[in-house]
Amino acid sequence: MKPMRYLSGLNPVYKVADILPQVNKIEDVEKIAVWDAAGRVVARDVIAPHDYPPYPRAAYDGYAVNSSATPGKFRVVGTILVGQYRRDIVLNSGEAAYVTVGAFLPEGADAVVPEEAVKREGEYILVDRKFEKYANVDPPGSYVRKGVVLLKQGTVVTPFDVVGLLDVGITTLYAYRRVRVGIVTTGDELIAPPIDPDTASELVLRGKVIESTGSLVAWYIQTFMPYVEVREKIITGDRHEEVRAVVDRFLKLYDAVIITGGAGPSEIDHFYKLGFGGLRGFRMKPGRPTSVAVVGGKPVFGLSGYPISALHGVIRIVEPVLRYMANVNKAPGHDWHYAVITQDIQGEMAQIVRVKLEVTESGLHAIPIKARHHSFTEPDACGVALIPPGGVKRGDIVLVLTYRDIRRG
Amino acid sequence: MKPMRYLSGLNPVYKVADILPQVNKIEDVEKIAVWDAAGRVVARDVIAPHDYPPYPRAAYDGYAVNSSATPGKFRVVGTILVGQYRRDIVLNSGEAAYVTVGAFLPEGADAVVPEEAVKREGEYILVDRKFEKYANVDPPGSYVRKGVVLLKQGTVVTPFDVVGLLDVGITTLYAYRRVRVGIVTTGDELIAPPIDPDTASELVLRGKVIESTGSLVAWYIQTFMPYVEVREKIITGDRHEEVRAVVDRFLKLYDAVIITGGAGPSEIDHFYKLGFGGLRGFRMKPGRPTSVAVVGGKPVFGLSGYPISALHGVIRIVEPVLRYMANVNKAPGHDWHYAVITQDIQGEMAQIVRVKLEVTESGLHAIPIKARHHSFTEPDACGVALIPPGGVKRGDIVLVLTYRDIRRG
Structure with missing residues (x-):
């Protein structure tokens, strides 16, 4: 057998790194609202502009007092509910204010006595023991200190980061604009919805193929590369x-082009005919015809028409290039994982514990981190571990809900 | 300290199973197109209605011949490209037809001679060696045999299943309708987009809270429970x-109601005041106020107002109940996992291999399965393992892209 055209000089998959220097990275930066930021790539380190909480904050429903006056008797002079801003209330000696969880303590108070722990007598409360400074209180700056880096440049923002940033009053960040991609799915045999399902089934039995390769590629991009926008997905004949007209148009409009189908050994070979050169065929199975060329800084990918072969090409060749273009250092994840916990965790209750994940030769390890209670944005954290009632021993396997990609440390 | 109201008799988390018999499972079944089925729960086993391919199918570009006449000389009488249906072409003794990958062979042919392996002489080809029956051919029924169960009742359809079913011409299936949920996020302290981000930030420093708990709950449902539809998400004051008016309306319209916030020990305690009874508080940390009651077969969940506490409640209490209501046996997944491979895989090329996953005391194990080339729908498979160039040894750690939930075997 003479070698097939695309087999003459297949490239090892690591060769994809060779084309990166020719590819234009995204440089456009936008200021966006944090609630719209999930999936976007951080363009400038997100730094806390203030301490949070700005004042001592009640961690319990009860009475705000000055700890140095406990035990003692206090007159209740007001109420501050969570969400209220009452800097007008100032406690003098012997005074207390009722506060609910999350409320800022009034000036003059530094501790909360739980409501169950006082004896109420008319407008007075009796506190029968000593409460230390910041008892039942989150001190100023305990969630986040001004100047701390919360998200590093290159991190993909996850829904967990959104929660953490909003929690401490950070509402904007700078993000790279998304990578814009056009997908061309080629093949005379393709049919695509909308179409009557029964007709579609008959056509498949007569040799037609219902388009699903392009859809699978788009699904993988949406799921694992939220920083990429599939702007157009077009089906053409052979x-x-x-095909060339669509590719030319996509090269004008978008940052990258993906062609599926028509990559086989037969006469139909769009990638070859386009004449862009590049890396033609990789040593991978399935998916040998996977190809990539760079045209004016923009990558053009050729993928197999078969779903699993195309997926393999996306994973090995497309994803590393688009991740590079998007300036991603920390990609997102979203699933449950099994991991080995690195320390004992005690407790009779079912718990959830924030963890850092590390990949070793023996698999995934979950390292518990001491987290500020309300905030998800711990720069090192990448998941929450489920601890069963009764706790776990170091070396036990636990389930971890992750929000960063475990493929990169 | 006297116990807080909701702490008087916290339930162990496993007690949530006790309420399941009171909950109405979804019984409505719809016939839907497979291309719309991702995320839906299969209501009747999906059984292959026909063999696929229906005729021998070319696995290679070349010449369709009758194997018993090889080696030999053949006259080329026609061409059949993938997607064409040419049952009119019938090969007589000594005849061949040119075919492309994926094309059905004409009657009279049972093997394909690769185009590189023939010598062409005008309208004749010379084949100089023996080709066996079904050489370079996918025989009838080799992807799927009529009568085989491809997806079992209770399986959540994944994008991989969609590809696999369409590939063999299965275009409809019966699915349960989605579970409909309404979410009520409560709290006088809440502010929510659309709002000017800088104003929002100032308000947080004055004690307000930007709504993110309800959004995180909705994100978890969309990501891990695609068989649940969040039909409405409303923010109310305290x-x-x-709150009661919204809950009453949601109970009329939807299958389940989720309330977040106002579940603390203070006077604001919506779940308690609603008077539905049920399981009030669980032995879990954070998230002790998590509660559930069943009203006329419909669950009403009470979650903490804090994001991480609410999330813990969703994972431990809400998800098992909604999964039960939705008739789910096999939930979906979508991420990369590390797993121990259970057998050697050889090969110089980078490979992708379908695997079954099993959870053992030492973590996740990936068991390679012999898969029909084009189809993803292997009833046992739940992922594809990335095999590096050079192969792996049994016991090595590999990355697996999963599409089923690893939490259940």
């Missing part, structure tokens, strides 16, 4: 001029 | 009458 006429090369038609 | 006035109990307002």
Whole structure:
């Protein structure tokens, strides 16, 4: 057998790194609202502009007092509910204010006595023991200190980061604009919805193929590369001029082009005919015809028409290039994982514990981190571990809900 | 300290199973197109209605011949490209037809001679060696045999299943309708987009809270429970009458109601005031106020107002109940996992291999399965393992892209 055209000089998959220097990275930066930021790539380190909480904050429903006056008797002079801003209330000696969880303590108070722990007598409360400074209180700056880096440049913002940033009053960040991609799915045999399902089924039995490769590629991008926008997805026949016209248009409009189908050994070979050169075929199975060329800084990918082969090409070749273009250092994840916990955790109750994940030769390790209670944005954290009632021993396997990609440390 | 109201008799988390018999499972079944089925729960086993391919199918570009006449000389009488249906072409003795990958072979042919392996002489080809029956051919029924169960009742359809079913011409299936949920996020302290981000930030420093708990709950549902539809998400203040009115309306319209916030020990305690009874508080940390009651077969969940506490409640209490209501046996997943491979895989090329996953005391194990080339729908498979160039040894750690939930075997 003479070698097939695309097999003459297949590239090892690591060769994809060679084309990165020719590819334009995204440089456009936008200021966006944090609640719209999930999936976006951080363009400038997100730094806390203030301490949070700005004042001592009640961690319990009860009475705000000055700890140095406990035990003692206090007159209740007001109420501050969570969400209220009452800097007008100032406690003098012997005074207390009722506060609910999350409320800022009034000036003059530094501790909360739980409501169950006082004896109420008319407008007075009796506190029968000593409460230390910041008892039942989150001190100023305990969630986040001004100047701390919360998200590093290159991190993909996750829904957990959104929660953590909003929690401490950070509402904007700078993000790179998304990478814009056009997908061309080629093949005379393709049919695509909307179409009557029964008709579609009959057509498959007569040799037609219902388009699903392009859809699977788009699904993988949406799921694992939220920083990439599939702007257009077009199905064409196998006429090369038609394919070329779409590719030319996509190269004008978008940052990258993905072609699926028509990559086989037969006469239909769009990637080859486009004449862009590049890396033609990789030593991978399935997916040998996977190809990539760079045209004016923009990558053009050729993928197999078969779903699993195309997926393999996306994972090995497309994803590393698009991640590079998007300036991603820390990609997102979203699933449950099994991991080995690195320390004992005690407790009779079912718990959830924030963890850092590390990949070793023996698999995934979950390292518990001491987290500020309300905030998810711990720069090192990448998941929450489920601890069963009764706790776990170091070395036990636990389930971890992750929000960063475990593929990179 | 006297116990807080909701702490008087916290339930162990496993007690949530006790309420399941009171909950109405979804019984409505719809016939839907497979391309719309991702995330839906299969209501009747999906059984292959026909063999696929229906005829021998070319696995290679080349010449369709009758194997018993090889080696030999053949006259080329026609061409069949993938997607064409040419049952009119019938090969007589000594005849061949040119075919492309994926094309059905004409009657009279049972093997494909690769185009590189023939010598062409005008309208004749010379084949100089023996080709066996079904050489370079996918025989009828080799992807799927009529009568085989491809997806079992209770399986959540994944994008991989969609690809696999369409590939063999299965275009409809019966699915349960989605579970419909309404979310009520309560709290006088809440502010929510659309709002000017800088104003929002100032308000947080004055004690307000930007709504993110309800959004995180909705994100978890969308990501891990695609068979659940969040039909409405409403933010209310803390006035109990307002909350009650929304809950009453949601109970009329939807299958389940989730309330977040107002579940603390203070006077604001909507779940308690609603008077539905049920399981009030669980032995879990954070998230002790998590509660559930069943009203006319519909669950009403009470969650903490804090994001991480609410999330813990969703994972431990809400998800098992909604999964039960939705008739789910096999939930979906979507991420990369590390797993121990259970057998050697050889090969110089980078490979992707379908695997079954099993959870053992030492973590996740990936068991390679012999898969029909094009189809993803292997009833046992739940992922594809990335095999590096050079192969792996049994016991090595590999990355697996999973599409089923690893939490259940």
